[in-house]
Amino acid sequence: MKLAIIGTGYVGLTTGTCLAELGHQVTCIDNDPEKLEKLKKSESPIFEPGLEELMVKNTQSGRLTFSDQIATAVKDSEVIFICVNTPPKNDGHADLKYVEQVAREIAQAINSDYKVIVDKSTVPVKTAEKVRETILRYSVDEAKFDVVSNPEFLREGSAVKDTLEPDRIVIGVDDDKAKKKMLAVYQPLIDKTQAPVKIVSVKSAELIKHGANTFLATKISFANLIAKTCEEAGADALEVLEAIGLDTRIGNQFLNPGIGFGGSCFPKDIAAYKKTLEVLDIDSSLVDAVEKINQQATDDFVHKIEKELWVLDGKQIGILGLSFKPNTDDIRNSPAIKVIEKLKKDGAKIRAYDPEAMENAKKVITGIEYDTDPYKIAKKAEALIICTEWDEFKKLDLTKIKELMSTPVIFDGRNIFDPKKVKALDFKYFGIGR
Ligand code: NAD
Ligand code: UGA
Numbered sequence: 475m476k477l478a479i480i481g482t483g484y485v486g487l488t489t490g491t492c493l494a495e496l497g498h499q500v501t502c503i504d505n506d507p508e509k510l511e512k513l514k515k516s517e518s519p520i521f522e523p524g525l526e527e528l529m530v531k532n533t534q535s536g537r538l539t540f541s542d543q544i545a546t547a548v549k550d551s552e553v554i555f556i557c558v559n560t561p562p563k564n565d566g567h568a569d570l571k572y573v574e575q576v577a578r579e580i581a582q583a584i585n586s587d588y589k590v591i592v593d594k595s596t597v598p599v600k601t602a603e604k605v606r607e608t609i610l611r612y613s614v615d616e617a618k619f620d621v622v623s624n625p626e627f628l629r630e631g632s633a634v635k636d637t638l639e640p641d642r643i644v645i646g647v648d649d650d651k652a653k654k655k656m657l658a659v660y661q662p663l664i665d666k667t668q669a670p671v672k673i674v675s676v677k678s679a680e681l682i683k684h685g686a687n688t689f690l691a692t693k694i695s696f697a698n699l700i701a702k703t704c705e706e707a708g709a710d711a712l713e714v715l716e717a718i719g720l721d722t723r724i725g726n727q728f729l730n731p732g733i734g735f736g737g738s739c740f741p742k743d744i745a746a747y748k749k750t751l752e753v754l755d756i757d758s759s760l761v762d763a764v765e766k767i768n769q770q771a772t773d774d775f776v777h778k779i780e781k782e783l784w785v786l787d788g789k790q791i792g793i794l795g796l797s798f799k800p801n802t803d804d805i806r807n808s809p810a811i812k813v814i815e816k817l818k819k820d821g822a823k824i825r826a827y828d829p830e831a832m833e834n835a836k837k838v839i840t841g842i843e844y845d846t847d848p849y850k851i852a853k854k855a856e857a858l859i860i861c862t863e864w865d866e867f868k869k870l871d872l873t874k875i876k877e878l879m880s881t882p883v884i885f886d887g888r889n890i891f892d893p894k895k896v897k898a899l900d901f902k903y904f905g906i907g908r
Contacts, residue, residue, distance in 0.1 A: 475552050475553060475658060476499045476501075476550055476552055477490075477493055477498050477499065477500045477552070477553050477659065478500075478548055478553075478554045478555065479493075479501070479555045479557055480544060480547075480554065480555065480556050480557060480558060480576050480579075480580075481556065481557035481576070481595070482503065482509065482510075482513060483559060484520060484630055485595070486502060486504070486594075487502065487519075487520070487522075487529075488522065488628060488633040489557060489594065489637060491525060491538060492528070492634065492638055493659070495531070495537075496663055497662055498537065498662075499537055500537060500538050501539050501540075501541055501551065502539070503540075503541055503544050503547050504542065505542055505544075507542070510540060510541075510542055513540040516534075517529075520803065520804070521802060521803035521830045522631070522633050522802070523634065523635075524634040524635070525633065544579045544580070544583065545582060545583040546583075548579075553589070553592060553655055554589060554590070554591050554592065555592045555594045556576050556594060556595055556605070557626075558573060558576055558595055559572055559738075560572065560573060560595045560742075560746075561742065562741075562742040562745050562746065567598075567746065567749045568596075568597060568742070568746040570597065570601060570604070572595075573593070573595055577591075577605045577612075581608065581609040581610075581613040581614075582612065582613070582614060584615070585616065585617065586615065586616045586617075586618050589619045590619065590622055590652045591605065591620070592623075592624045593621065593623050593680075594625070594626050596626070596683050596743055597623075597683075598680065598747075599681045599684070600680070601680060602622070602623050602676045603676075620648075620649045620651065620652035621676070622645065622652050622656055622676065623646035623676045623680050624645055624646065624679065625644050625646075625680070626683075627640065627683075630737065630799065630801075630802040631800060631801030631802040639669075640663070640667065640669045641670075642669060643669055643670070644672045644674065645657075645672070645673050646674050646675055647675075684750065687740055687747075688743065688744055688747050688761060690740070691744055692760070693727075693728040693729055694728055694730070694768070695764040695767040697711070697728075697730060697731040698767050698907075699767055700714055700718075700731065701715075701731035701907025702774065702907065703907075705907055710907070710908050711731050711907025715729045715730075730888075731771070731906045731907045732863075732888050732889070732906055733772050733775045733809040733813065733861060733887035733888070734768045734769070734771035734772040734809045734812075735768055736808045737798040737804065738806040738807065741765075741768075741807050742807075744764060745765075748761050775813060775887055775906070778885060778904055779813075779817065779857065779859065779885050779904075780820065782883065782885075782902070782904065783856065786817060786822040787820065787822070788821060788822075789821075789823065789857070790823050790854055790855050790856050790880065791856065791857050791858075792827075792855035792879075793810065793813070793824055793826035793827070793851070793859050793861060794827055794828075794848055794851060794858065794864075795810055795828055795862025795863070795864060795887075795888075796810045796827075796831040796832065796834075796861065797830060797831035797862050798810070799862065800863050800864045800865065801830075801864075802830065803828075803830040803833070803834055804831070808831075808861075810828075810861035810862060811838065814826065815839075818842065825843040825850070825851050826839075826842055826845075827844065827850075828862065832846070849875065849878060852875045852878040852879050853879075854880045855879050856879070856881045856883065857881070857884070858875065858883070858885070859884075860885070860887050860888055860890055863888035863890045867890055868890050868891075872895075872899050872901070876899055881902075882901045883903075883904075884896060884901050884904065887906060888906070889906050889907075889908065893908050
């Protein structure tokens with residue numbers, strides 16, 4: 475099938491590339507000239523394992539192309555995916571101006587050739603209705619189309635795998651013709667993976683996305699609450715949470731306590747869901763608590779550091795990990811940034827390293843040193859702080875680290891080390907909930 479992807483970021487680029495890999499003819503559109511220049515050379519603008527190889531393969535086969543010509547792509551395609559960003563406004567509402575802009579541009583390009591417009595961006599319930607109204611309002615010719623919701627569940631760092639091996643495919647569709655087209659888009663993937671397909675109403679699909687992200691964030695905040703309880707009571711959070719998660723009704727994924735969840739999605743999607751609750755006059759205190767505990771997780775970690783190191787002014791501190799999670803160069807809402815900003819405010823001298831996110835970090839965090847060698851981060855440091863659980867950090871030679879440090883203190887914000895082993899090496903060790 476001929477498909478268009480509008481917005482070639484984490485979601486658009488991964489979706490477009492994977493749909494080309496499944497045999498479709500895909501045109502990915504973006505209006506960022508710098509990004510487009512890289513894309514046209516088959517270079518991925520983001521670090522995402524396996525993505526660039528697939529881009530190269532599919533551009534060479536001619537199934538994947540990149541352009542800024544939205545009108546041509548819309549005219550040439552049967553199904554058009556909207557994958558633009560939906561950032562938060564200051565008040566928490568999702569800012570849908572990019573979605574609206576794309577809907578207006580689609581309106582200019584469509585006519586009586588039937589099109590399926592798919593909203594893949596994460597949006598509040600009832601957005602598809604607005605997209606439909608917008609296309610009708612701005613279309614020049616007689617427009618024949620349906621608007622479908624097809625939420626995306628990929629995670630950064632494993633985006634390609636999540637797309638090619640999905641837990642489920644959700645298609646929100648209120649029309650039979652659009653349903654057939656969407657099933658045809660996904661048929662190669664369904665045949666390959668036997669992934670369950672949930673055909674639901676458009677509004678249900680929109681809510682499934684906000685519901686799933688809010689539930690996952692709730693699990694993490696619950697784990698952080700248990701971790702805090704364990705710290706106060708002298709229990710071990712990993713023992714407690716592992717046993718809780720062994721109940722198959724609960725499951726052990728997304729129960730890792732840490733310094734809080736970040737990223738471009740959980741914080742914004744929770745805020746947007748809360749706005750939906752407000753609009754529908756539904757109490758949001760469960761979600762308020764999830765946000766509050768998340769903020770506390772970062773604050774408590776900083777307090778732990780301040781309590782142990784006392785005066786931070788002039789102290790040399792090493793930071794390992796800047797991205798909001800491992801295997802990505804994304805630093806949007808990274809808890810590491812919040813930790814660094816707080817320590818910097820107290821006068822700490824910071825040297826930081828991340829395997830992939832340093833270029834992005836340098837644009838946002840100034841007034842600190844960066845180094846590409848984790849051992850140089852440890853050199854003369856009075857404390858080493860782990861903010862992201864990159865595998866590389868788990869394999870560090872801790873004996874060497876100890877020799878390099880001025881005072882051997884580790885604050886392990888992601889519980890990557892075994893407290894017993896680290897303490898046996900004479901480190902002072904602070905994990906989360908341990
Ligand atoms: P992103 O910022 O990485 O990419 C969005 C892209 O859209 C950018 O390249 C931007 O230049 C482009 N764009 C914006 N307006 C445009 C226009 N008018 N014409 C052409 N291109 C335009 O965003 P993302 O992380 O890919 O997220 C996109 C959506 O998917 C969001 O709603 C997000 O919540 C959702 N989502 C993201 C993830 C994730 O892991 N990042 C996962 C699931 C869902
Ligand atoms: C999340 C969801 O997992 C995806 O399903 C969803 O598609 C995506 O948001 C989205 O809507 O954009 P992502 O933000 O890429 O994906 O990363 P996650 O792996 O979910 O991690 C989010 C944050 O939670 C990270 O800061 C991570 O460190 C933290 N986390 C995760 C924990 O603190 N503990 C855990 O047990 C799991």
